[in-house]
Amino acid sequence: MIKKTAVGASDIQFSELVYGAWRLADDTDRSKAHIQKKIEACLDVGMTTFDHADIYGDYECETLFGQAFREMSEAHGITQHVSKCDVALISDKFPDRRVKHYDTSAGYIQQSVDNSLQRLGIECLDVLLIHRPDPFMDADETGAMLDSLVTDGKTRAVGVSNFKAHDYHLLQSRMNNRLITNQIEISLLANQAMTDGDLAYLQTERMTPMAWSPLAGGALFSDDPVAVRLRPALQRHADAQGVDITAIALAWLMAHPAGIVPVIGSNNLDRIRAAADAARVQMTRHDWYELYELANGHEVP
Numbered sequence: 001m002i003k004k005t006a007v008g009a010s011d012i013q014f015s016e017l018v019y020g021a022w023r024l025a026d027d028t029d030r031s032k033a034h035i036q037k038k039i040e041a042c043l044d045v046g047m048t049t050f051d052h053a054d055i056y057g058d059y060e061c062e063t064l065f066g067q068a069f070r071e072m073s074e075a076h077g078i079t080q081h082v083s084k085c086d087v088a089l090i091s092d093k094f095p096d097r098r099v100k101h102y103d104t105s106a107g108y109i110q111q112s113v114d115n116s117l118q119r120l121g122i123e124c125l126d127v128l129l130i131h132r133p134d135p136f137m138d139a140d141e142t143g144a145m146l147d148s149l150v151t152d153g154k155t156r157a158v159g160v161s162n163f164k165a166h167d168y169h170l171l172q173s174r175m176n177n178r179l180i181t182n183q184i185e186i187s188l189l190a191n192q193a194m195t196d197g198d199l200a201y202l203q204t205e206r207m208t209p210m211a212w213s214p215l216a217g218g219a220l221f222s223d224d225p226v227a228v229r230l231r232p233a234l235q236r237h238a239d240a241q242g243v244d245i246t247a248i249a250l251a252w253l254m255a256h257p258a259g260i261v262p263v264i265g266s267n268n269l270d271r272i273r274a275a276a277d278a279a280r281v282q283m284t285r286h287d288w289y290e291l292y293e294l295a296n297g298h299e300v301p
């Protein structure tokens with residue numbers, strides 16, 4: 001069973017594994033009943049936190065999720081919802097857009113959050129993230145809007161995604177509320193955050209790292225040469241602990257002292273449930289470094 005973990009220095013708690021809704025619209029079965037089964041599979045194993053974004057599925061995933069979720073009244077008090085905004089896609093839904101861009105203006109953020117709440121069928125988000133750093137951001141305006149969304153009860157807290165330390169420091173310097181998380185790409189196959197300063201500054205600031213694509217978006221199971229090199233060791237650890245290799249790959253992230261919370265994206269009910277085995281994997285420093293070395297193709301200097 002997946003336990004809860006505090007997010008940053010806040011009183012918000014996430015499940016230690018989060019379910020990401022990005023691929024909901026890609027599933028061959030997009031029916032309400034099937035999405036309810038996926039939500040139930042998550043809840044069965046204690047995965048109570050759900051990651052959304054306005055743009056997922058060309059602006060459709062929040063609606064798909066909300067249609068299923070609003071009928072599951074038993075789930076309403078026990079789930080947490082993260083959503084994101086600022087990416088403005090070229091889409092049939094926005095015929096006036098000429099170029100893909102980011103929009104961190106106050107009006108855009110406010111409208112996006114209202115849309116997300118309406119689509120998801122909830123009154124308040126647990127955490128709103130700025131999805132991508134916006135090079136055209138007016139930090140005073142964006143920071144003030146994020147603070148006012150907390151004050152107005154539209155979201156309990158705020159965070160960022162794909163932010164480097166300098167992006168974070170600028171926005172945080174113009175805000176009263178703390179940014180409590182940064183959602184970045186981290187996996188065995190994309191592990192640069194371990195050493196490029198990203199995990200270091202998140203720990204310095206006591207922010208919780210959320211790891212998107214923790215199984216490298218499925219590439220861990222492909223013929224990618226690094227994945228091929230890793231899999232025998234992952235399988236050996238999996239066999240020794242009676243779990244799937246997915247659980248070992250997730251446990252490699254969860255064992256890190258930064259308190260990484262992986263956001264998984266499977267549409268497969270069995271895989272959703274099996275991911276929870278990551279919570280009972282024992283990962284020693286030796287195990288961790290063995291997988292790190294295989295992922296990088298060389299021993300540490």
Ligand SMILES: NC(=O)c1ccc[n+]([C@@H]2O[C@H](COP(=O)([O-])OP(=O)(O)OC[C@H]3O[C@@H](n4cnc5c(N)ncnc54)[C@H](OP(=O)(O)O)[C@@H]3O)[C@@H](O)[C@H]2O)c1
Binds near residue numbers: 019131184246263
């Ligand atoms: N903030 C950002 O910029 C950002 C960017 C990307 C994603 N995200 C978030 O992160 C979440 C997770 O991303 P992700 O979906 O890329 O995560 P992921 O868990 O690394 O990858 C999921 C993919 O791997 C496949 N997979 C899982 N286990 C497998 C297995 N044993 N064999 C073969 N394929 C397997 C899944 O296929 P099946 O469905 O068939 O299991 C699915 O296509 C998203 O839903 C979203 O919430 C955020």
